[in-house]
Amino acid sequence: MEEKLEQNKHWYVIHTYSGYENKVKANLERKIRSMALEDKIFNVIVPLDDDVEMQNGRKKIVKRKVFPGYVLVEMIVDDQSWYVVRNTPGVTGFVGSVSTQPIPLTEEEVKNILKPEGEGGRRRPAMDIEPGQAVLINSGAFESQPATVTEVDRERGRIKAVVEIFGRETVADLDFDQVEKI
Numbered sequence: 001m002e003e004k005l006e007q008n009k010h011w012y013v014i015h016t017y018s019g020y021e022n023k024v025k026a027n028l029e030r031k032i033r034s035m036a037l038e039d040k041i042f043n044v045i046v047p048l049d050d051d052v053e054m055q056n057g058r059k060k061i062v063k064r065k066v067f068p069g070y071v072l073v074e075m076i077v078d079d080q081s082w083y084v085v086r087n088t089p090g091v092t093g094f095v096g097s098v099s100t101q102p103i104p105l106t107e108e109e110v111k112n113i114l115k116p117e118g119e120g121g122r123r124r125p126a127m128d129i130e131p132g133q134a135v136l137i138n139s140g141a142f143e144s145q146p147a148t149v150t151e152v153d154r155e156r157g158r159i160k161a162v163v164e165i166f167g168r169e170t171v172a173d174l175d176f177d178q179v180e181k182i
Helices: 002-008 021-034 079-086 107-114
Strands: 009-016 041-045 048-055 058-065 070-076 091-094 134-137 146-153 158-165 168-175 179-181
Touching: 002 009, 009 021, 021 041, 021 070, 021 079, 041 079, 070 079, 079 091, 134 158
Parallel strands: none
Antiparallel strands: 009 070, 009 091, 041 070, 048 058, 134 146, 134 179, 146 158, 158 168
16 A cells, blocks of 8 residues: 555646745645645645845855746546645646646756755856956955856866956856856
């Protein structure tokens, strides 16, 4: 019985009104408890990622939604569970559904989405930058200075760049969010 349950249990993506992800999660979890659907709907997740912001020259880590407007649901799809999820306030529908049959995420997609930071998961913030590219530094000691990228560390979200200050080249170690491409 347990094995059959595991075979039918999949992750699905539901689309929500923008900014309603947490309300949809709370409403859906409340419906699951009140309708005793814990054996059909197992997890409701709003994927979050740590993001580094600069405020007053200091780094601040804030949580950001990885997929704004979307919520992940682990469930067994049948008429009742589909109806409950689909009719939760704030839900506009399942992503990739064909009539009443939503298409589940693949195991690889789920692993990539739910993989914790630091284990080869999502890099943050996303920036397509390569050594040799020109950038403009937008915060910190070298603010408003142009620089040339020498190294890119995508795992840590950092770059090394050469900045010319007072006629000398200086190497600066910067976060992705401290630079913008020119």
